[in-house]
Amino acid sequence: MADSKWKKAGITVLATLIIIVFLFPVYWMVKTSVTPITELYNNPPHLLPVKATFDSYINNFVRNQDMIGYIGNSVVISLGTMLMTVVLAVPAAYALSRLKIKGKAIIMILLLSIQMLPGIMMAMPLYIMFSKVGLTDNYIGLILANLIHALPFAVITLRPFFLSLPSGLEEAASIDGCNKFTSFTRIILPLITPGLLTVAVFCFLFGWGDFIFALTLTTGDAVRPLTLGLYRFIGQYGTEWNNLMAVATLAALPIIIIFVSMQKYVVGGITAGSMKD
Amino acid sequence: MKAQNVQKGSKTNRGGIRFSDWNNYLFLLPALVFMAIFIIYPIFYNAVLSFKDVNVYNLNGKQNFVGFDNYIKTFKDQVFYIAAKNSVIFTVVSIFFQFVIGFALALLFNSKFPGRNLFRSLMLLAWMLPVVITGTVFQWMMSGDYGVINYFLQSIGLIDQPINWLSEGNTALLGTIIANIWIGIPFNMIILLSGLQTLPEQLYEAAKLDGANRLLQFKHITLPLMRPTILVLLMLGIINTFKVFDLIFIMTAGGPVTSSTVLPIYAYQLSFSMFDFSHGASVSMIMFVLLILVAIVYLKMSNKEEAH
Numbered sequence: 082m083a084d085s086k087w088k089k090a091g092i093t094v095l096a097t098l099i100i101i102v103f104l105f106p107v108y109w110m111v112k113t114s115v116t117p118i119t120e121l122y123n124n125p126p127h128l129l130p131v132k133a134t135f136d137s138y139i140n141n142f143v144r145n146q147d148m149i150g151y152i153g154n155s156v157v158i159s160l161g162t163m164l165m166t167v168v169l170a171v172p173a174a175y176a177l178s179r180l181k182i183k184g185k186a187i188i189m190i191l192l193l194s195i196q197m198l199p200g201i202m203m204a205m206p207l208y209i210m211f212s213k214v215g216l217t218d219n220y221i222g223l224i225l226a227n228l229i230h231a232l233p234f235a236v237i238t239l240r241p242f243f244l245s246l247p248s249g250l251e252e253a254a255s256i257d258g259c260n261k262f263t264s265f266t267r268i269i270l271p272l273i274t275p276g277l278l279t280v281a282v283f284c285f286l287f288g289w290g291d292f293i294f295a296l297t298l299t300t301g302d303a304v305r306p307l308t309l310g311l312y313r314f315i316g317q318y319g320t321e322w323n324n325l326m327a328v329a330t331l332a333a334l335p336i337i338i339i340f341v342s343m344q345k346y347v348v349g350g351i352t353a354g355s356m357k358d
Numbered sequence: 359m360k361a362q363n364v365q366k367g368s369k370t371n372r373g374g375i376r377f378s379d380w381n382n383y384l385f386l387l388p389a390l391v392f393m394a395i396f397i398i399y400p401i402f403y404n405a406v407l408s409f410k411d412v413n414v415y416n417l418n419g420k421q422n423f424v425g426f427d428n429y430i431k432t433f434k435d436q437v438f439y440i441a442a443k444n445s446v447i448f449t450v451v452s453i454f455f456q457f458v459i460g461f462a463l464a465l466l467f468n469s470k471f472p473g474r475n476l477f478r479s480l481m482l483l484a485w486m487l488p489v490v491i492t493g494t495v496f497q498w499m500m501s502g503d504y505g506v507i508n509y510f511l512q513s514i515g516l517i518d519q520p521i522n523w524l525s526e527g528n529t530a531l532l533g534t535i536i537a538n539i540w541i542g543i544p545f546n547m548i549i550l551l552s553g554l555q556t557l558p559e560q561l562y563e564a565a566k567l568d569g570a571n572r573l574l575q576f577k578h579i580t581l582p583l584m585r586p587t588i589l590v591l592l593m594l595g596i597i598n599t600f601k602v603f604d605l606i607f608i609m610t611a612g613g614p615v616t617s618s619t620v621l622p623i624y625a626y627q628l629s630f631s632m633f634d635f636s637h638g639a640s641v642s643m644i645m646f647v648l649l650i651l652v653a654i655v656y657l658k659m660s661n662k663e664e665a666h
Contacts, residue, residue, distance in 0.1 A: 092471040099463065100477050103484065106540065109506060110495045122504050125513070173389035180382040188386075195397055197649055199601035201622045202642040205629045206400035206407065209417065225396055232389060261381050290488030292604040297630060308490040312608060315494060322498045329491045336486055344479050347486070348548070 110333070114138070114326035121323055137327035148328070150302065151310035154220075155289055155332075158306050161224040162231055162288030163281050169228070170235035170280065175265060177236065178243035179251070192233040203229055204297040217298050223306075226294035231287045235280045242276030243269070279346040282339055289335060307332045401646075407639035414633035428640035438641070440616045441624035444531055448538070448606075448620055449599040453592065455539045460546025465576075467547065468554045478548070485544040493608030496537040500524055500609075527617040530610045534618055538605055546591060553587035554580070586660070593656040597649060621645050 113121070115133040142148050176182055177189065207226055208217065216222030246269065254264035270277075295309040311328050318324050340347060411424045432438050467478055484492075499507050502522035511517045523533040557580065565575045581588075603622040606612065612619035612627065619627075621641060629638030 089469075089471045092466065092469055093473055096466060096471065096473070096477050099466075100480055103540075103543070104480060106492070106495050106499060107484065107487075109499060110491070113498065124504065125509055126504065126506055128506075169389045169392055172385040176382055176385035180385060181379055182382055182386060188390075191393070194653065195393070197597045197601075197653060198397075198401075199603070199622055199642065199645055199649070201601075201603050201625050202404065202646060203397070203400055205625070205635060205638055205642060206403040207396075208629075209407070209412070209635060210400065210403065212417070225392075228392065229397055232392065236389065265385070286486060286488075290490070292488070292490045292608075296607075297626075308488055311490055311494060315497070315608070320501070322501075322504075325494060326498065329494050333487055333491050336488070337483065340479075340483055340486060348479065348482065 107333075110326050111330050113322055114330045116323050118321065118323055137323045138331070141324060141327050142331065147302065148307075148310065148331075151305060151307040152331075154304050155306040155308070157220055158223050158227065158291070158295075158304075159285045159288030161220060162227040162291075163284040165224055165228055166231040166235045166284040167277065167281060170232050170239060171270070171277070172265070174236045174239035175243055175269065178240045179246075179269075189237075192236055195233045196230065196237075198229070200230070200293040204293055207294070208297050211298060218301055218304055220304050222298055223291070223294055223304060224288070226298060227284075227288050227291050231284045234287075235284060238280055238283070239273070239276050242273040246272055275346060278343065282343050282346055285339065286336065404639050404646075405643060407636050408643045410636050412635045412639075414635075417635075424636075428636050429644075431637055432640050432644065437616055437619065437624060441619045441621045444616075444618060445600060445620040447531065448535055448602070449596060451535050452538045452542060452599050453595040456542035456546045456595065457592065459539070460543050461550050463543065463547045464550035464554055467551055478551070481544040481547060483544075485541060489541065489604040490608055492537060492541055493605045496533070496540070497524060497609050500533050500536075524610050525614055527614050530614060530618040534606045534609050537609060538599070538602060541605070542595070542599070546595070549591050550584070550587065553584050557583050589656075589659055593652065593659070596652055600649065600652075601645070 112130055114137055115130055115135060116127075117132065117134045117136065120127065120131060177185055182188075203226070207222075211217045211219075211222050216225070250268055250272075251259075251261070251264050254268045255261075259267060289306075290308065291306065292308045292312070295306050296312070299305050299309065307328075311325070311332055314325055314328055408428050409423055409425060410421050411427070412421050463481070467474060499505050500523035502508065502520050502525065505520070505523070507523070508517070508520040512520065521529055523529050561579050561583075562575055565579060570578070601622055602620070603626065606618055606620060606623055607626070610618040612623040622645070625638045625641040625645065627638075628641060629635050
């Protein structure tokens with residue numbers, strides 16, 4: 082017994098060390114963001130913050146109004162991606178798991194293959210298509226582009242949730258006077274809330290993290306998200322890494338908040354969305 | 359015909375069958391319409407584009423079919439071969455280390471110890487960060503003069519002089535690979551861990567009784583039983599790593615010159631820097647065909663696995 086206790090302690094220590102090393106980049110991002118510019122180019126670098134300053138945050142988010150615009154755009158695009166995906170994917174996943182549909186297998190293979198498409202391959206034709214119909218520099222255009230990867234992911238992730246519900250639910254509902262649509266909205270949907278949350282979280286993250294469509298489908302700052310703002314800052318700020326890391330930290334903040342509050346749904350989503358049939 | 363369908367439906371269908379089957383398709387319709395317009399059509403459009411001569415000048419004007427000219431142009435371009443080689447190096451090296459490190463961590467996290475769930479979640483955080491952020495942070499850590507990575511390497515005596523990781527031709531690709539390995543480790547770990555947790559414990563107990571040590575257990579129980587998970591993971595890895603664009607674009611933009619140019623970056627440059635859309639389309643069609651080949655191999659392998 083005592084032996085196994087020591088072993089457990091040993092593993093915990095080892096795991097702690099691994100986590101510290103592994104998460105060092107995240108620590109270094111936050112640490113750099115609160116380092117005064119004069120400290121930044123200290124050689125050797127101070128691994129722990131000597132004196133913290135929030136100058137770079139004030140510079141970027143209070144004085145510079147551009148950033149507020151980028152953040153607003155990111156919020157619109159992420160929420161839009163999330164809502165549109167849920168609206169399209171939930172009924173589709175329901176049909177593909179519980180209703181009689183011809184060609185289910187083909188549609189599932191199609192969805193799986195779409196997930197494998199390189200973003201750049203979609204960005205090129207979309208750019209030409211969208212510039213003809215005025216969807217470049219447009220929230221809707223970016224949201225539609227993000228759906229290309231979010232929609233298949235959402236359907237594939239939601240399907241096992243629908244399948245796990247007992248059969249005959251719809252029949253029972255129809256006896257109680259529900260039709261096909263009301264039994265879906267009133268009976269089935271509330272039962273798959275965990276699945277909905279997983280999908281919603283991931284689709285928000287897809288929208289928040291998108292770079293390639295923001296890069297190719299926008300030409301001005303009007304609808305550009307924070308990811309592109311960060312990229313443009315690399316060019317503008319050059320080596321003012323404290324400013325850059327402040328923007329990066331703030332861009333990571335929603336992810337960290339969502340992650341901490343929705344952890345359970347996130348871990349489920351990763352294994353479900355990637356491996357199940 | 360109809361009656362037959364309904365009869366069949368009553369046996370196989372879980373839902374109500376008293377409603378017209380057409381209603382079923384209404385649930386699917388919005389998603390299918392979206393996919394037709396914004397996924398299938400663009401792929402088709404991209405294929406057509408690759409046989410035309412569309413560039414920024416004639417985008418809204420007269421465009422001609424030019425047969426395989428764009429493909430010939432691509433196959434005659436030195437940069438295409440450099441990009442293809444870099445893509446292979448990037449994919450193989452990234453996957454190898456992601457997988458090996460991910461597997462080692464999965465084995466570690468498979469044993470019960472206090473704080474396990476917290477640690478596992480913390481690892482995932484790295485995977486969930488937007489790639490733009492990860493790329494920027496690694497760019498800073500790999501900076502030549504003040505980068506913390508050079509500082510670590512110098513203080514343990516591995517290098518004498520600071521390396522300009524991302525601005526030197528022979529280390530730029532390696533720099534992006536290191537960042538990509540960091541991103542991929544948690545995903546590999548989580549998938550392998552969920553596979554490990556389904557393995558029956560009795561097998562290990564029996565092996566222990568037979569006197570098999572850890573290494574033998576790993577070789578003769580863990581690896582064979584994990585085969586399907588490993589295959590799927592590696593195939594997914596190849597497909598997802600082959601198409602990495604954001605990270606490399608942020609860290610090096612494919613440079614210096616072409617030293618870290620991979621196929622997606624090459625296609626991007628043709629279409630969005632040189633605005634030769636058709637030439638870019640031919641490169642992405644080549645990538646598409648390569649990915650389909652990988653997918654076919656994957657399906658064949660998983661069929662074989664099932665037959666086993």
